[in-house]
Amino acid sequence: MDLKKTFDTICTVPGSIGAVMIREDGEIARTSGDMNDLDEAYALSSLMKDAAQLVTIALPAAKTLTRVTITRQSGTSVVATLHHNHIFAVKQTER
Template identity: 60%
Template sequence: MDLKKVFDSVCAVPGSVGAVMVREDGSIFRSSGRLCQKDEAHALSLLAKDAAQLMAMVQPAAGPLSRVTISRPGEGTVVATVYQDHVTAVKLAKR
């Protein structure tokens, strides 16, 4: 599975308002939806980096496409997937 397919499938999460894929160093690799705005994508990339650190703590028990969900009051919910040293994070619409 290539990174584009992973990104596209993660972007298809119902209720998402956009997604961002970041490298392990936190730099933005790709973004979509409302997250094409630089500030929004950067804020999500910081959450994605937090998710990557959580994933590192549970390795090797986590599978190759395991997901981490982070919810923060006022910021909404982010679902992150780690694949090939990249983290793809999807921001879900607030309910």
């Protein structure tokens, strides 16, 4: 399990403008892009928390990797998925 490689791959998703990796206990393990901006990270924290909660709720019944996308009116989306007990979330913008 190479979490750094997984995180780096998520950071290169087309339209990605920031990513975060959160441990199951809620501690932030890594950030990139504009997620390093504390104001932006704070503004998106509840959205990411909601996406992460939906992932963990769906996970027991899921047979494959579960992904949740929440889109804001501003044209940005947060996509979250659970992988090796870490929640990976990427912020994307519409093209």
